[in-house]
Amino acid sequence: MAGNKSLGAARVAKEDEFYTQLTDVEKEMRHYRKHFKNKTVFCNCDDPFESNFFKYFVLNFNRLGLRKLIATCYVSSPIANTQLSLFDVIGAEESKQNKPYKAVVTKVYDKTGDGGIDMFDVAELFKSGENQLCELDGDGDFRSYECLALLDESDIVVTNPPFSLFREYIAILQEHRKSFIVIGNQNAITYKEIFPLLRDNEIWLGDKSGDMAFMVPEYYEARETRYWEDENGQKWRSLGNICWFTNLDIKKRHEELILVKRYDPDVYLHYVNYDAINVDKVADIPCDYAGVMGVPITFMEKYNPDQFEILGTSDNGIVPDEYKTTPGLSKEFVDDYYKAGGKGSYKEGNPTAGVYKNGIASMVYKRIFIRNKHPEVNLIAK
Numbered sequence: 525m526a527g528n529k530s531l532g533a534a535r536v537a538k539e540d541e542f543y544t545q546l547t548d549v550e551k552e553m554r555h556y557r558k559h560f561k562n563k564t565v566f567c568n569c570d571d572p573f574e575s576n577f578f579k580y581f582v583l584n585f586n587r588l589g590l591r592k593l594i595a596t597c598y599v600s601s602p603i604a605n606t607q608l609s610l611f612d613v614i615g616a617e618e619s620k621q622n623k624p625y626k627a628v629v630t631k632v633y634d635k636t637g638d639g640g641i642d643m644f645d646v647a648e649l650f651k652s653g654e655n656q657l658c659e660l661d662g663d664g665d666f667r668s669y670e671c672l673a674l675l676d677e678s679d680i681v682v683t684n685p686p687f688s689l690f691r692e693y694i695a696i697l698q699e700h701r702k703s704f705i706v707i708g709n710q711n712a713i714t715y716k717e718i719f720p721l722l723r724d725n726e727i728w729l730g731d732k733s734g735d736m737a738f739m740v741p742e743y744y745e746a747r748e749t750r751y752w753e754d755e756n757g758q759k760w761r762s763l764g765n766i767c768w769f770t771n772l773d774i775k776k777r778h779e780e781l782i783l784v785k786r787y788d789p790d791v792y793l794h795y796v797n798y799d800a801i802n803v804d805k806v807a808d809i810p811c812d813y814a815g816v817m818g819v820p821i822t823f824m825e826k827y828n829p830d831q832f833e834i835l836g837t838s839d840n841g842i843v844p845d846e847y848k849t850t851p852g853l854s855k856e857f858v859d860d861y862y863k864a865g866g867k868g869s870y871k872e873g874n875p876t877a878g879v880y881k882n883g884i885a886s887m888v889y890k891r892i893f894i895r896n897k898h899p900e901v902n903l904i905a906k
């Protein structure tokens with residue numbers, strides 16, 4: 525299956541194979557430490573012998589006080605079983621065929637007696653049967669009956685899931701009422717399936733957002749930007765808009781965003797189609813504006829639900845009617861935009877936010893509509 529050419533092409537097209545670095549896992553997980561005690565962690569898109577999520581949790585099993593760690597890998601993962609080979613551990617010839625495995629860890633100790641705990645101890649604990657490593661019946665798809673049964677017995681799901689299935693992935697975690705910490709793309713913030721969960725404070729962003737580098741498989745093609753090969757020939761890609769999505773509480777979510785700007789109607793333009801002002805940078809949110817503000821999606825990194833409320837997004841038109849001044853962009857505005865040399869494809873009725881900037885019609889990229897719950901009194905305006 526994994527060697528199949530057309531499957532390989534589909535995988536490239538979907539770009540699901542981005543492997544997370546151990547340091548990125550470590551940096552994020554330290555913000556959730558208190559949540560792991562006595563919990564079962566499930567990494568459900570993770571080859572136990574390749575994934576740095578599995579590695580992080582198995583090597584920190586005792587420190588975090590985990591009850592159990594489960595990892596399952598998908599049959600078509602191109603790196604499945606290619607490094608510290610499973611058949612070295614379990615002695616099964618058939619594992620050469622890229623079969624999906626389930627690893628269940630309930631104890632971690634210095635099995636080799638060399639004075640520390642490392643992946644060799646983990647391998648020995650599988651060999652001795654103290655921990656379980658066995659083939660799955662199916663293909664390891666997170667939606668398969670056996671992976672869903674494992675999901676039901678777990679408390680917290682932690683992984684970097686396939687980007688192309690992100691919507692479905694989060695829907696399943698929600699449906700099974702699981703806690704989670706997963707990597708995603710900032711573009712997912714305004715997906716129509718994801719945005720309402722953020723708006724309603726059911727999920728939020730984790731600690732780190734922005735740039736992240738991932739190892740990619742050999743068959744990924746070279747690119748002009750954000751791509752390199754290291755001295756070992758390992759291919760890398762980086763993305764500038766990565767973030768963590770979670771529903772576990774973290775300190776950052778309770779930090780107030782310090783606001784230093786004051787509202788000025790000449791600076792903060794009013795949209796033509798929303799009863800809201802435009803704010804171009806999160807740092808420019810005026811401290812004294814009580815109405816609705818349209819802010820870039822990077823606002824979500826700083827969002828504190830005690831300070832702001834989220835009302836909608838212009839990206840897909842999920843905005844209560846009371847904040848719309850027209851049902852969408854007017855024909856007149858779209859015409860003005862193209863007359864002024866505007867690019868892209870916008871039509872009358874689109875939910876994109878628009879402003880007249882010095883008399884010129886301009887489209888404003890993806891906005892989240894928010895309101896400050898405790899605006900300062902505007903002494904200047906008085």
Ligand SMILES: C[S@@+](CC[C@H](N)C(=O)[O-])C[C@H]1O[C@@H](n2cnc3c(N)ncnc32)[C@H](O)[C@@H]1O
Pocket residue numbers: 540541542543544568569570571575576577597598600601602664665666667683684685686687689
């Ligand atoms: C973005 S990669 C991340 C891999 C690993 N979690 C990590 O962070 O290094 C997503 C992984 O999910 C696997 N995958 C794709 N579709 C899947 C599915 N339906 N069920 C489970 N895993 C899947 C891919 O093969 C890929 O290895």
